[in-house]
Amino acid sequence: MTENSSGGGEIALEARNLVKRYGSVEALRGASFTARAGEVVALIGDNGAGKSTLVKCLSGAEIPDSGEILLDGRTISLDSPTAARAHGIETVYQDLAVAPDLDPAANLFLGRELRRKGILGKLGMLDKGAMRQQAVTEFARLGVQLQNADVSIGSLSGGQRQSVAVARSVVWASKVVFMDEPTAALGVVQRERVLDVIKKVRDTGISVVLISHNMPEVLSVADRIEVLRLGRRVARFTSAEATLEDLVGAMTGALSQEDAA
Ligand SMILES: Nc1ncnc2c1ncn2[C@@H]1O[C@H](COP(=O)(O)OP(=O)(O)OP(=O)(O)O)[C@@H](O)[C@H]1O
Numbered sequence: 047m048t049e050n051s052s053g054g055g056e057i058a059l060e061a062r063n064l065v066k067r068y069g070s071v072e073a074l075r076g077a078s079f080t081a082r083a084g085e086v087v088a089l090i091g092d093n094g095a096g097k098s099t100l101v102k103c104l105s106g107a108e109i110p111d112s113g114e115i116l117l118d119g120r121t122i123s124l125d126s127p128t129a130a131r132a133h134g135i136e137t138v139y140q141d142l143a144v145a146p147d148l149d150p151a152a153n154l155f156l157g158r159e160l161r162r163k164g165i166l167g168k169l170g171m172l173d174k175g176a177m178r179q180q181a182v183t184e185f186a187r188l189g190v191q192l193q194n195a196d197v198s199i200g201s202l203s204g205g206q207r208q209s210v211a212v213a214r215s216v217v218w219a220s221k222v223v224f225m226d227e228p229t230a231a232l233g234v235v236q237r238e239r240v241l242d243v244i245k246k247v248r249d250t251g252i253s254v255v256l257i258s259h260n261m262p263e264v265l266s267v268a269d270r271i272e273v274l275r276l277g278r279r280v281a282r283f284t285s286a287e288a289t290l291e292d293l294v295g296a297m298t299g300a301l302s303q304e305d306a307a
């Protein structure tokens with residue numbers, strides 16, 4: 047077994063005691079979380095446990111009310127998604143964010159468009175040919191199959207859109223990729239492809255954080271599992287030692303590990 051499958055890499059990203067309130071709702075109540083380099087870590091928990099909120103705090107989309115975020119052991123502040131991206135942190139959000147009017151290549155380069163060389167580039171002309179070419183290469187590398195790369199994303203199926211969103215995040219990530227239910231809308235074949243992409247990305251040394259309600263999927267693809275319940279981390283497992291009953295027990299509160307913070 048490689049180091050990857052035991053999740054033994056260095057800690058890449060860490061959350062300590064995050065609190066996030068929405069009015070009177072306390073979505074995170076001192077949540078901690080650890081993602082290591084070169085592992086797939088699943089973040090699981092019941093509906094409303096705080097998973098998406100935690101991901102938003104760790105990807106700059108929300109700012110926690112208190113707590114600490116560390117990247118490679120150093121405290122960082124993530125006050126915007128741009129700041130997170132600059133640190134190598136990419137996210138596929140649960141409520142999918144693609145630009146429906148643009149084609150897949152344009153979506154891949156959204157916000158990071160390549161400009162033409164020279165004066166045309168300075169005038170803002172985009173190098174669509176280069177972007178198209180790189181997109182085709184990346185989609186092929188990641189196994190994303192689109193019958194037609196020229197159509198707008200809005201005319202693709204939900205699953206194909208989700209695959210493009212996954213590809214976009216992994217192409218740009220250098221540290222951590224958060225995937226909030228990336229396979230929820232996918233058919234069997236595309237789900238397998240996304241899981242293969244996840245493993246490939248993990249094997250390059252990036253940390254992949256997978257949020258999923260599909261426990262067999264979690265047990266098959268994740269190296270480690272962290273469980274959130276009522277806004278706190280309540281348990282941690284390595285996939286090799288965890289059973290379905292352990293996971294369900296931790297999520298529902300039937301099984302309580304020692305405080306896993
Ligand atoms: N923008 C918001 N405004 C108010 N309350 C919110 C907001 N976002 C999340 N919450 C609340 O915070 C809690 C945690 O929500 P969150 O979306 O993080 O859960 P989750 O674990 O991702 O659930 P799911 O599995 O259903 O996606 C819930 O009680 C939710 O209602």
Ligand SMILES: [Mg+2]
Pocket residue numbers: 097098099140226
């Ligand atoms: Mg969620």
